[in-house]
Amino acid sequence: NAGVMQNPRHLVRRRGQEARLRCSPMKGHSHVYWYRQLPEEGLKFMVYLQKENIIDESGMPKERFSAEFPKEGPSILRIQQVVRGDSAAYFCASSPGPSRYEQYFGPGTRLTVT
Amino acid sequence: DAKTTQPPSMDCAEGRAANLPCNHSTISGNEYVYWYRQIHSQGPQYIIHGLKNNETNEMASLIITEDRKSSTLILPHATLRDTAVYYCIVRVGPKGNTPLVFGKGTRLSVIA
Numbered sequence: 581n582a583g584v585m586q587n588p589r590h591l592v593r594r595r596g597q598e599a600r601l602r603c604s605p606m607k608g609h610s611h612v613y614w615y616r617q618l619p620e621e622g623l624k625f626m627v628y629l630q631k632e633n634i635i636d637e638s639g640m641p642k643e644r645f646s647a648e649f650p651k652e653g654p655s656i657l658r659i660q661q662v663v664r665g666d667s668a669a670y671f672c673a674s675s676p677g678p679s680r681y682e683q684y685f686g687p688g689t690r691l692t693v694t
Numbered sequence: 695d696a697k698t699t700q701p702p703s704m705d706c707a708e709g710r711a712a713n714l715p716c717n718h719s720t721i722s723g724n725e726y727v728y729w730y731r732q733i734h735s736q737g738p739q740y741i742i743h744g745l746k747n748n749e750t751n752e753m754a755s756l757i758i759t760e761d762r763k764s765s766t767l768i769l770p771h772a773t774l775r776d777t778a779v780y781y782c783i784v785r786v787g788p789k790g791n792t793p794l795v796f797g798k799g800t801r802l803s804v805i806a
Contacts, residue, residue, distance in 0.1 A: 584737075611791060613793055613794075615793075615794075615796075622796045622797065622798060622799075623732075623738065623794075623796040624796075625793035625794065625795065628791070628793055635791070636792075636793065639793070669735060671737050671738070673737075673738075673794075675791065677791060681791045681792075682728065682740050682743060683740065683794060684740055685737035685738045685739065685740075686737050687736060687737050688735070688736070688737050690735075
């Protein structure tokens with residue numbers, strides 16, 4: 581069973597461009613979480629999605645950030661008009677649900693904004 | 695979710711047991727204790743979780759005190775590859791689907 585897959589693993593964007601980060605959950609997992617880890621800081625929750633629904637986006641910045649998890653295909657975290665402060669590692673996790681909510685993490689996407 | 699307290703760092707000799715403590719004195723009756731680790735800059739890795747009984751899997755053992763106010767993660771035979779930051783997290787579950795709240799964790803260094 582393949583683990584959580586994220587791509588790209590490294591992404592470089594200039595200020596003002598858009599960044600799209602993709603996450604394919606483990607097979608059979610219908611719950612996806614996105615976390616961000618700024619340099620030298622801890623992991624912070626951003627958003628929790630189930631298929632076609634955003635369940636909790638309390639950790640998501642109010643502007644420029646959006647997330648989706650369509651019925652078909654991977655979950656996408658989209659950052660519009662990136663700024664240098666968006667440079668971070670973005671991790672996606674998935675969980676099986678229901679009744680089992682341990683989260684399994686992907687390898688992350690390292691975004692660098694120049 | 696209840697707050698947890700962990701020592702910032704620990705050392706362990708290779709081949710010995712690593713015992714990582716965690717205090718969670720405000721834990722509620724329906725909250726579980728989860729352990730994750732992050733090796734260098736990789737994605738966090740799920741290790742184990744428990745409610746009140748001791749748990750063991752292929753990676754580690756989890757010992758939870760009777761009053762549930764603290765717990766210990768035990769890596770029975772630490773190797774250099776176990777060097778990582780270990781996070782103790784308390785959350786409602788496994789039926790709860792709340793996000794994980796990561797603290798600063800314990801940086802475990804396994805020494806040859």
